[in-house]
Amino acid sequence: MDGGTYKEIMGRAKAYIDALTVDSAHNVPQRIVADEKQFFSWDNEKRTPSAKPYLFDWSYYNGVVMEGLYDIYEADPKKGSAYHDYVRAYLDSMIVTGKDGKSALSRNLAGYVDHHGADCYKTAALMERMAGESGAYREITADLYRDLTDPAHSNSKGDNVPTQDTEAALGHNYWHSWAGGQPPRYKVWLDGIYMLQPFLAHHAAAVGDSAQLALVQERLDWVADTMLSPNGMYYHACNSREDVCPYHWSRAMGWYGMAMVDVMEVLPEAYLEKRRKALQVFVDGILPYQSKSGLWANLADRPVTQTNRLETSGTAMFVYTILKGVRRGWLDPTYREAAMEGFAGMVREKLKDGALTDIYLKASANNTNNYELTEYYLPDEGKGSGPFIMAYAEMLSLDGTGSLEA
Numbered sequence: 001m002d003g004g005t006y007k008e009i010m011g012r013a014k015a016y017i018d019a020l021t022v023d024s025a026h027n028v029p030q031r032i033v034a035d036e037k038q039f040f041s042w043d044n045e046k047r048t049p050s051a052k053p054y055l056f057d058w059s060y061y062n063g064v065v066m067e068g069l070y071d072i073y074e075a076d077p078k079k080g081s082a083y084h085d086y087v088r089a090y091l092d093s094m095i096v097t098g099k100d101g102k103s104a105l106s107r108n109l110a111g112y113v114d115h116h117g118a119d120c121y122k123t124a125a126l127m128e129r130m131a132g133e134s135g136a137y138r139e140i141t142a143d144l145y146r147d148l149t150d151p152a153h154s155n156s157k158g159d160n161v162p163t164q165d166t167e168a169a170l171g172h173n174y175w176h177s178w179a180g181g182q183p184p185r186y187k188v189w190l191d192g193i194y195m196l197q198p199f200l201a202h203h204a205a206a207v208g209d210s211a212q213l214a215l216v217q218e219r220l221d222w223v224a225d226t227m228l229s230p231n232g233m234y235y236h237a238c239n240s241r242e243d244v245c246p247y248h249w250s251r252a253m254g255w256y257g258m259a260m261v262d263v264m265e266v267l268p269e270a271y272l273e274k275r276r277k278a279l280q281v282f283v284d285g286i287l288p289y290q291s292k293s294g295l296w297a298n299l300a301d302r303p304v305t306q307t308n309r310l311e312t313s314g315t316a317m318f319v320y321t322i323l324k325g326v327r328r329g330w331l332d333p334t335y336r337e338a339a340m341e342g343f344a345g346m347v348r349e350k351l352k353d354g355a356l357t358d359i360y361l362k363a364s365a366n367n368t369n370n371y372e373l374t375e376y377y378l379p380d381e382g383k384g385s386g387p388f389i390m391a392y393a394e395m396l397s398l399d400g401t402g403s404l405e406a
Helices: 003-020 029-034 060-075 081-092 118-129 135-149 190-207 210-226 250-264 269-289 312-327 333-350 382-399
Strands: 095-097 103-105 237-240
Touching: 003 060, 003 333, 003 382, 029 081, 060 081, 060 118, 060 382, 081 118, 103 135, 118 135, 118 190, 135 190, 190 210, 190 250, 210 250, 210 269, 250 269, 250 312, 250 382, 269 312, 269 333, 312 333, 312 382, 333 382
Parallel strands: none
Antiparallel strands: 095 103
């Protein structure tokens, strides 16, 4: 990609990101969080707002947008203060002080983060990254970490997560969802690896919990050994090699790729060789299915059709994974070009009229194919907008300066 193309692509991407977040008159964190009838425009709950059955604002589909903005800030702190302040406003607006003087997440806004399931912990990874800025963040992340890891501790619902919701036979991985006290048929989802392991790894590294870091390594080893398909890609979910969700959904694989590179930042050096090999296998598995446009299809190994479209969220995650892997020296620089073409393809093909299009809403983790429902292709859905912003932050490093001025 030449300098002129890079500048044009990055300029369009930045304009979209800023209009969606820091320059938006609607998507103001304090206003949204203070009123349950309001939504971020990328909020998954905006799609079904009547019952509010899930988390209101402490949610991974909001969290990944915020984490992407924080990535931009870290790429250039001097010029990225607006992104930092936006993220900080989001996190601070959900914190309350209890009668004991301790900081906690508001139960009105994040009521069941401690017992619903893996998705509810993703934003903790962002708070962990910013823990040095706030004693409240440190208190909250310590409590969330305890809920997930302490076998002598029960959460507010009375459940002990590390004994009730993990299994040694699954590499000590967590069930993806714990609602209702029953494990789903497919216990380990690639989604769940991303929702939990980066937070656990970063907090464990910060407090010197070597036992938990060993468990993170074991969990990732189990995924690499069990969920890899003969065609080089990964299954969305499984209990064992014999009991898998048979579809290769790009976003599910994208969650796993992002989890790997985020965890590798803090794993002990002795663990990294295995992770580097697994990352190499992962990238080599997905690249043969990249289209000429640079994007990947929703079902990655199937022909592109009107129902199996080139899909934005999975593509963004692959771009982020590859670029970060190259930047950190875990992947050969020759992989960079494919990722750059993926980002350019998203801007050219999917950024239309100020919206990021063809982000797939959700898919089943059983044998039912709901991966090709045209009504599920949405614009500006957080699971796509967030990873797109993360990928943009990685693209910032490619001009050699990290400048925010495209």
